[in-house]
Each structure stands twice: as structure tokens, then as C-alpha cells.
Amino acid sequence: xxxxxxxPYQNPSSEELRARIPGWGADLDPRDRPSVPREKYDPGASxxxxxFPDRQPGDETREHSIEHKFxxxxxxxxxxxxxxxxxxxxxxxxxxxxxxxAHWLLLILGDRVDAWESHARSFVSTRPDNxxxxxxxxxxxxxxxxxxxxxxxxxxLSHVWMDPxxxxxxxxxxxxxxxxxxxxxxxxxxx
Amino acid sequence: MQAxxxxxxxxxxxxxxxxxxxxxxxxxxxxxxxxxxxxxDLHLFHGxxxxxxxxxxxxxxxxxxxxxxxxxxxxxxKGDRVMVPFNVYCGSCYxxxxxxxxxxHNVNPNATAIGGIYGYSHTCGGYDGGQSQFVRVPFADVxxxxxxxxxxxxxxxxLTDACPTGYFGAQLGDISEGDTVVVFGAGxxxxxxxxxxxxxxxxxVVVVDHLDYRLEKARTFAHAETYNFTEYDDIVLQxxxxxxxxxxxxxxxxxxxxxDGNLLQHVAAAKLKLQGGSPIxxxxxxxxxxxxxxxxxxxxxxxxxxxxxxxDAMNKGLTIRANQCPVKRQWPRLFEHIRNxxxxxxxxxTHRIPLEHIAEGYHIFSAKLDGxxxxxxxxxxx
Numbered sequence: 001x002x003x004x005x006x007x008p009y010q011n012p013s014s015e016e017l018r019a020r021i022p023g024w025g026a027d028l029d030p031r032d033r034p035s036v037p038r039e040k041y042d043p044g045a046s047x048x049x050x051x052f053p054d055r056q057p058g059d060e061t062r063e064h065s066i067e068h069k070f071x072x073x074x075x076x077x078x079x080x081x082x083x084x085x086x087x088x089x090x091x092x093x094x095x096x097x098x099x100x101x102a103h104w105l106l107l108i109l110g111d112r113v114d115a116w117e118s119h120a121r122s123f124v125s126t127r128p129d130n131x132x133x134x135x136x137x138x139x140x141x142x143x144x145x146x147x148x149x150x151x152x153x154x155x156x157l158s159h160v161w162m163d164p165x166x167x168x169x170x171x172x173x174x175x176x177x178x179x180x181x182x183x184x185x186x187x188x189x190x191x
Numbered sequence: 192m193q194a195x196x197x198x199x200x201x202x203x204x205x206x207x208x209x210x211x212x213x214x215x216x217x218x219x220x221x222x223x224x225x226x227x228x229x230x231x232d233l234h235l236f237h238g239x240x241x242x243x244x245x246x247x248x249x250x251x252x253x254x255x256x257x258x259x260x261x262x263x264x265x266x267x268x269k270g271d272r273v274m275v276p277f278n279v280y281c282g283s284c285y286x287x288x289x290x291x292x293x294x295x296h297n298v299n300p301n302a303t304a305i306g307g308i309y310g311y312s313h314t315c316g317g318y319d320g321g322q323s324q325f326v327r328v329p330f331a332d333v334x335x336x337x338x339x340x341x342x343x344x345x346x347x348x349x350l351t352d353a354c355p356t357g358y359f360g361a362q363l364g365d366i367s368e369g370d371t372v373v374v375f376g377a378g379x380x381x382x383x384x385x386x387x388x389x390x391x392x393x394x395x396v397v398v399v400d401h402l403d404y405r406l407e408k409a410r411t412f413a414h415a416e417t418y419n420f421t422e423y424d425d426i427v428l429q430x431x432x433x434x435x436x437x438x439x440x441x442x443x444x445x446x447x448x449x450x451d452g453n454l455l456q457h458v459a460a461a462k463l464k465l466q467g468g469s470p471i472x473x474x475x476x477x478x479x480x481x482x483x484x485x486x487x488x489x490x491x492x493x494x495x496x497x498x499x500x501x502x503d504a505m506n507k508g509l510t511i512r513a514n515q516c517p518v519k520r521q522w523p524r525l526f527e528h529i530r531n532x533x534x535x536x537x538x539x540x541t542h543r544i545p546l547e548h549i550a551e552g553y554h555i556f557s558a559k560l561d562g563x564x565x566x567x568x569x570x571x572x573x
Contacts, residue, residue, distance in 0.1 A: 001435055002481075008435035011369055011394030021389045021414050023533025027524070028368060028392040034524045035362045035517065039289040046282030046292070047266060047333045053281050053297055054263070056215040064300035072300045074215050074281065074329050076307070076317030079244040089242060089313075098304055104495045107241035107314070108464055115199030115238075118245035122198075127206075134202035136554030143561040153421040154559070155401040155451040162462050166238075167201045 063093040085114035116174070135167055193570070194248045194323030195549045200238030201557075203550050208248070211319065211327035216263035219331035221273060225348045226321045226568040227252035228549075229277075230378045231491040233557050234448050235312060239464065239493055242301065242313040249310040250568070251277035252351045253321025254344060257331075266332045273335040275328055276518035277352040279307030279318055282333035293515035298329065304494060306515065314494065322549060324570045336522065346529060348567065349379070349536035355521035356489055357383020357445070361391050363487035363512040364441035369394035373430060373439040373479055374415070375472040377405035379539050379565045380489055381445030385413035388441075390533060397439070399426060399475075401451060404562045412538055420452055427478040438481030446472035447490025460497065468492035474500045480509060488513035539565045545572035 001008045018024045027033050052073065059071035063081060081089055092106035122129040132138065149157060196206040211220055232249050234240055257271040267273065280287055280295035286306075287295050298307035299316035307329075310320015319326060328335055338347045357380045366372060372388040374381050377400035388396045397416045398409035406417040420426040431438060448468030449461045452475070460469035468490075476486045477500050486509055504511060528534045541564045544552035552566050 002437040008437050011371060014368060014392070014394075017389070017394065023528060023531065024389045025368070025392045026528065026531070026533060027362075027387075027390045030365065030367065030391075033362050033391070034520045035290075035359055039291065041289050043283065043288040045290070046280075046287055048282030048287070048330070049263075049265065049332065050283055053283065053330070054216050058214075059300075062300055065302050067303040068300055072297050074279075074298050074307075075300045076313070076319070077214060078248065078317050078319040079246040079313070085244075093301070098302055098494065101495060104241050104467075104493075111238060111241065111243055114245050118199060129198055129202065130204075131202065134198050134204045134550055136203070136550035136552070139548075139551035139554045139560065140558075143555055145558075145560060148558070148560045148562070152403055153401060153419055155421050156559075158454055159458055159462065160558070162458070163201065166462065 063090055065093060065098055067097050083114070083117045085110045085117055088113060119171075120174070131167060131171065192324040193546055194319070195250065195546065197235065197243060197245055197247045197249060199245055201236065203236065203249075203553055205547050205549060208323070210325045213259060213261045214327065215329055216261045217330050217332055218261040219257050219264060219267055219328045219335070220259040221255040221275065221326050221328050221335070222258045223253050223255040223321050223324055223326055223570045225254050225344050226250050226570060227348050227353070228322070228552060228556050228566045228568065229352055230380065231311070231447065233553075234491060234493070236553050236557060237449065237461065239448055239461065239468070240312045240314055241494065244313060247310065247312065248319040248323050250320030250322030250326075251309040251311055252348055252353065253309075253326065254338065254347045254351065255321070255326070258325065260331060264331045267335060267337070272338045274338050274347045274351055275309070275321070275335045277308055278334065278515065278518055279309060279316060279329055280333060281330055290517060290520055291514075292517035292519060302494070308515070322546065322568050322570075324546070334519065336519070339526065342526075342529070343537060345537035345540055345567065346535070349539065349565070350522065350525060351518065352516070353379040353539075353565070354383050354534065354536040355518045355525060356380050356516040358387040358521055358525060359514075359516040360384040360443050360445060360487050360489040361387035363485075363489075363514070364388070364443055365485050365510070365512070366391040366393050366441055368392040370440040371395045371397070371434060372441045372443065373397045373399065374443045374445055375399050375476060376445035376490065377402065377409045377417070378445065381443070382409060382413050382539060383536070384443045384445050384489065385409060385415045386534065389414065390528065397430070397433070402559060405564060408539070408564060426452070427475055430479045434481070438484060439479055440481060441485050441487065442476040442480040443487045444472045444476045444490045448492050450490070456498070466497045467495040468497050470497040470499045473497075477504045477507070477509065480507070482507045483509070485510045485512060540567055542566035544568055546570045547572075
């Protein structure tokens with residue numbers, strides 16, 4: 001018990017573990033581990049042959065955290081800001097530091113708006129979104145959907161029923177919003 | 192080229208995209224030969240990471256062949272078979288100069304709190320990832336390494352994140368000879384952390400999860416004792432009893448943002464996005480470790496607040512250590528361990544999925560179908 005000075009239980013001896021487990025103790029010395037010490041000043045170790053990297057072109061319009069002095073010399077260019085979601089995200093970056101909840105909550109809002117915008121845009125493209133193929137749900141067939149889930153003590157079964165609501169939410173909300181706007185317009189027109 | 196593309200929460204598909212171009216003198220373009228889906232990709236897939244834009248290609252675990260290099264690249268050439276750490280980093284900033292490659296300050300304009308990660312949202316820099324046929328690799332002289340001839344592709348791809356991250360997590364635990372180590376989470380990172388704990392001299396390793404098939408893997412791959420937390424009213428109390436009411440010396444959280452075990456916490460965080468992540472595993476870690484012990488956090492959490500029991504952490508005098516793994520610092524030692532037969536990362540691979548079926552791959556991994564532990568993506572299977 002921890003109420004006296006000695007450790008209250010005994011683990012197997014090092015000799016026993018070394019015999020049983022391949023490699024046991026290969027990194028036993030805490031000073032001889034790859035990330036020890038955590039900070040080790042050695043600017044030549046990385047392979048970098050610059051003091052400050054060349055600047056990647058195209059940073060003039062690139063959004064950045066206001067906790068950065070400038071746009072970093074290298075940055076990703078996968079999906080530039082666009083649409084209403086882009087305006088929300090730009091506001092988050094321009095006004096609020098990473099220490100402010102508003103920064104992250106606006107980015108999360110931007111994500112939801114982006115999904116709705118993109119779904120809507122897809123319907124006027126040659127490749128509309130298809131929730132059946134894009135959720136991968138077709139993989140259920142042939143991958144043991146019943147035996148993988150039941151009789152397994154899985155704690156996630158208590159909430160997986162919510163997942164279809166998350167996926168279907170925008171699809172259900174979209175027509176309802178359109179119907180609501182149409183009804184409002186008709187009432188205003190009738191008045 | 193073909194690439195996986197995010198279409199909103201729980202939806203991905205394969206699209207034709209332009210082959211990436213050299214955008215910086217030290218860029219390389221790599222033709223991807225093998226990629227993986229990481230457990231943390233599921234956080235993106237489920238819409239948990241802020242600023243995950245529709246159209247992004249995920250994938251931070253990949254290997255490939257150099258197709259083109261920028262004019263300042265000195266260490267790589269066309270045709271080299273390379274493994275690419277999940278960290279994008281410059282090698283020269285304040286943090287990189289001190290070996291904190293995962294905390295680079297020169298590659299992520301969107302946030303200062305995290306470095307750059309391939310295919311991991313604009314919060315991590317806005318780089319497309321490797322679940323595609325080609326990928327842009329910045330700072331080619333710094334991040335990638337030529338894969339040794341003796342190394343299998345499947346071992347190499349797991350060395351780009353999951354294996355070094357687990358190994359790093361055991362180091363963060365500052366394990367001493369004979370320590371009792373508890374690992375929450377029996378996914379690939381947790382399994383590697385458990386296995387690595389023995390390398391550092393642990394006296395006992397216990398893995399906790401709710402998926403029996405993964406706990407079976409923890410017993411066979413990582414030689415660990417296991418608990419399925421669903422079989423206990425209170426897993427923390429069980430762990431206390433199991434250590435004669437002392438608590439474990441070291442606890443490793445290898446679960447992160449979508450932890451299960453408390454419905455309210457899970458729904459608030461993972462479904463309603465009201466927290467940066469579900470802190471169930473982290474709170475269990477704080478409770479299950481002994482006073483004065485160490486909690487190592489490998490689980491990925493979002494940047495907003497989570498309801499963490501910090502008062503207990505303070506009152507127990509805990510050391511909490513956390514970081515994204517600086518992958519390349521781990522490689523030389525991990526190469527030795529693989530050559531010596533102490534580690535065989537590819538033993539965790541359960542599924543090999545052609546890129547064109549990646550939506551099914553995400554669903555299988557997310558829904559934990561078919562005994563899935565680690566799915567690989569084959570970009571050129573057709």
C-alpha cells in the first residue's frame with residue numbers, strides 16, 4: 001500500500017523481462033534517447049543551408065494569424081479562401097488572435113458554411129455530391145457490419161446513431177430553408 | 192492526377208486535380224507510392240479541426256519517388272525513393288535549430304501554436320497531403336530521407352508518423368527501469384507507445400481500450416496486459432486497485448479528441464464541437480497516474496478549450512508532457528530497432544485500399560469494421 005515507504009507491488013524483474021520481450025531495455029538510459037534533451041541547439045543538424053528561407057511567391061493575399069509578424073516564407077496553397085465561408089474565415093484571421101475563442105469559433109462556422117456552399121455549388125456542376133458514395137457507406141457490405149459491432153462491448157454504439165443526422169443535416173436543412181424563404185416571399189407578395 | 196478530396200464532414204471522394212508544381216526553390220514533387228490513413232485523419236473526416244476546407248487532400252503518412260526538385264535542392268534527386276515525415280519544417284527557425292521540428296515557425300501562416308502538417312487543414316498550414324498520386328514536399332533538403340534499401344515500403348510508411356509518434360510518446364513519459372506504464376488507446380500510436388515502453392525499461396505495460404480486437408493486438412504485438420474499460424464501472428478505480436492504490440508511474444494518452452467512455456463528453460466534443468476534443472482519456476490519465484507521476488499526451492486535440500481536470504493535475508504534482516512528434520529525430524534509432532528485430536511496424540497493417548475506394552477506406556476505419564487497425568492507401572493500384 002502507498003501508506004508506507006516502499007512501492008506497494010513488485011513488477012517482474014529486469015532479467016525476466018529481458019528474456020521475454022525482444023529489445024527490452026534497448027533504450028534504458030534516459031539520457032540516450034533520441035528526443036533527450038528536448039531542446040538541443042544544433043542549427044546545422046537539419047540539413048538547412050539558409051539562415052532564413054527564400055520567400056515563396058504569392059503571399060500578398062494569403063491570410064495569416066495576427067500572432068505572426070508576416071506570412072511565413074513557405075505556406076500551403078491547397079484551397080484559397082472563397083465565397084461567404086472565405087469572408088468568415090478572413091474575418092477570423094484578421095481580427096482575432098489564436099488566444100481568442102472567437103477566432104476558432106468563426107473558423108468552425110466557416111467550415112460549416114463552406115460545406116453548405118460546396119454542396120450547393122456541386123449541384124450546378126457536372127459532378128454533384130453523392131452522400132451514398134462519399135460517405136463510404138457501401139463498404140458496410142462485405143466488411144462484417146454486424147459482427148464488427150455487436151457482442152463486442154463497443155462503447156461507441158451508444159452514439160453512432162447520431163452520425164447519419166450529422167451527414168444528412170445539411171441535406172434536410174437545405175430544402176427546408178428554400179421552402180421557408182419561398183413561403184416568406186409569397187406571403188410578402190400576397191400582402 | 193487522382194487525389195482524395197474532402198467534401199464536408201463524413202464525406203470524401205476521389206477527384207482529378209492538377210499535378211502540384213514547384214512553388215519554392217527547395218520544393219520537391221513526389222510521386223506517391225504508398226500512403227496511409229491516420230487515426231487523426233478521422234478528426235478531419237468528422238469535421239473536428241477548424242479551417243478544414245472542402246477540396247483539401249488529406250494524408251500525412253506517405254512515401255514515394257522524387258519526380259522533380261526545385262533549383263536549390265541539394266540532397267535529393269529525381270528517382271530517389273523517399274519517406275517524408277508528417278512535419279513540414281524549415282530546419283532553420285528558432286524552434287528547428289533546437290530540434291523542435293514539429294513546432295517550426297516558418298511554414299504555417301495560419302497558426303503559431305502548431306507547425307506545418309501535410310494534409311491536415313489550414314490550421315496546420317494549408318498543405319495538400321499524400322492520399323493522392325503526387326504531392327508537393329516543401330524543404331526537400333530538410334524533411335524527406337532516402338529509404339534504406341533493406342526497408343520494406345510498409346515499414347517505411349509507418350515510420351512517417353504512427354511508429355515514431357508512439358516511440359516519442361514513451362520518451363515523453365520519461366520511463367525509468369521497472370515503471371508501470373498505462374497506455375490509453377490501442378490504435379496504432381498506442382500500440383507503438385506500449386511496445387516502445389518496454390524498450391525504455393518498463394516493468395509492466397497495461398493498455399486500455401474498448402475494442403476487443405485491438406486489445407488482442409496489444410497482447411500479441413506489444414506484450415501488454417489489457418483492460419476493456421466497458422467491462423468496469425470505473426476504469427480508474429480498477430487501475431488504482433491494480434497498483435495497490437498507488438497509481439501508475441506513467442500514463443500515455445494515445446486517444447485524443449474523439450475519446451469514448453463518457454457519452455456526455457463525447458457528444459459535446461465530437462458531435463456538437465463544443466470542445467476542442469473529448470478529454471475523457473486525458474482525465475482518466477490524470478486520475479490514474481500516481482502523485483508525482485508523468486502524463487504523456489500524444490492524442491490530437493483541437494485548438495479550442497476542453498474540460499480538463501487541471502486541478503487534480505496540479506494537486507497531484509504531475510508532469511504533463513506533450514507535443515507533436517519531431518519525426519526525423521527518431522529515425523536513426525528506429526532504423527536500428529527495426530534492423531535488430533525489436534520493431535516490425537508493418538505488423539499493424541490490416542487493410543490495403545486502392546485510392547479510388549478511399550471513401551470506403553475512411554468508413555471502414557471510422558466505423559472500426561472488419562478488425563481495422565491500420566489502413567494503407569495504394570495510389571496506383573489500378
